[in-house]
Amino acid sequence: xxSTEFVYTTYIKTTPEKVWAAITNPEFSRQYWTSxxxxxxxxxxxxxxxxxxxxxxxxxxxxxxxxSPPKRLVMTWADPANTSDISEPSRVTFEIExxxxxxxxxxxxxxxxxxxxxxxxxxxxxxxVLSSMKSFLETGAALNTWAGVDTxxxxxxxxx
Amino acid sequence: MVIExxxxxxxxxxxxxxxxxxxxxxxxxxxxxxxxxxxxxxRQAVTKHLxxxxxxxxxxxxxxxxxxxxxxxxxxxxxxYTRWIGKFEQGRLRALHNLKQALQENVDE
Numbered sequence: 564x565x566s567t568e569f570v571y572t573t574y575i576k577t578t579p580e581k582v583w584a585a586i587t588n589p590e591f592s593r594q595y596w597t598s599x600x601x602x603x604x605x606x607x608x609x610x611x612x613x614x615x616x617x618x619x620x621x622x623x624x625x626x627x628x629x630x631s632p633p634k635r636l637v638m639t640w641a642d643p644a645n646t647s648d649i650s651e652p653s654r655v656t657f658e659i660e661x662x663x664x665x666x667x668x669x670x671x672x673x674x675x676x677x678x679x680x681x682x683x684x685x686x687x688x689x690x691x692v693l694s695s696m697k698s699f700l701e702t703g704a705a706l707n708t709w710a711g712v713d714t715x716x717x718x719x720x721x722x723x
Numbered sequence: 724m725v726i727e728x729x730x731x732x733x734x735x736x737x738x739x740x741x742x743x744x745x746x747x748x749x750x751x752x753x754x755x756x757x758x759x760x761x762x763x764x765x766r767q768a769v770t771k772h773l774x775x776x777x778x779x780x781x782x783x784x785x786x787x788x789x790x791x792x793x794x795x796x797x798x799x800x801x802x803x804y805t806r807w808i809g810k811f812e813q814g815r816l817r818a819l820h821n822l823k824q825a826l827q828e829n830v831d832e
Contacts, residue, residue, distance in 0.1 A: 568752050570794035572783045671785065690801035697802075706805050 567682055568673035573693040574665045577700045582659050582666050583633035585696055595695040595705035604630050610638055625652055634659050648681055731799045734779035739764065740772045744781060747795035754790050
């Protein structure tokens with residue numbers, strides 16, 4: 564497979580624990596993302612992001628490969644509606660590190676098929692998600708940057 | 724530490740640095756050596772430009788074994804974008820951008 568990898572970084576004035584909570588608590592993620600992501604966040608467990616609507620749709624899902632709160636989270640990532648995604652899921656690593664008085668959050672999204680729909684989706688998505696998470700953690704208000712985005716429609720969602 | 728907007732604008736205000744970002748956009752995760760091959764610049768010059776881009780958080784590096792790979796990080800650009808562009812303008816701006824691209828492609832043919 565000809566694969567590609569993306570690395571996204573943001574610096575957030577907060578604590579590693581709060582960044583971890585922002586990623587893992589669907590009550591938080593639904594506020595700055597398109598919808599909440601849920602799991603028990605233990606190694607080997609499943610995770611999923613479910614859109615609201617009738618019926619609710621699983622937008623992305625995967626398995627937790629590594630979980631070391633509040634520093635590192637590794638998981639597989641696939642669109643369940645896409646069979647090639649399911650057979651060869653991509654992989655997302657969150658690295659959370661304190662740098663001076665800030666937290667550096669790295670999101671490494673690898674094992675993506677070059678030119679795939681998912682590679683396009685995530686390269687549109689992650690910069691928005693991270694900017695919005697930063698605003699949510701620093702100001703309490705997420706950025707509503709999702710309106711008019713083709714791949715992700717803004718939805719008011721219920722936590723998983 | 725705080726990444727200042729000034730650092731982002733300073734980093735972007737140079738054609739060589741914008742070209743480095745273009746090359747990373749085309750192929751993410753390149754080594755210094757790979758980036759030097761594509762530029763008519765000395766290794767020192769490329770290193771200096773990359774350092775400025777890293778300071779502005781527009782380039783992020785990851786070590787893979789003994790290789791240091793450079794990645795384009797568009798998050799600071801997204802923050803500039805959301806600062807001046809409202810959510811309801813995005814669709815119209817994209818339509819204009821697509822129209823401009825389509826018209827320019829016709830000229831090129």
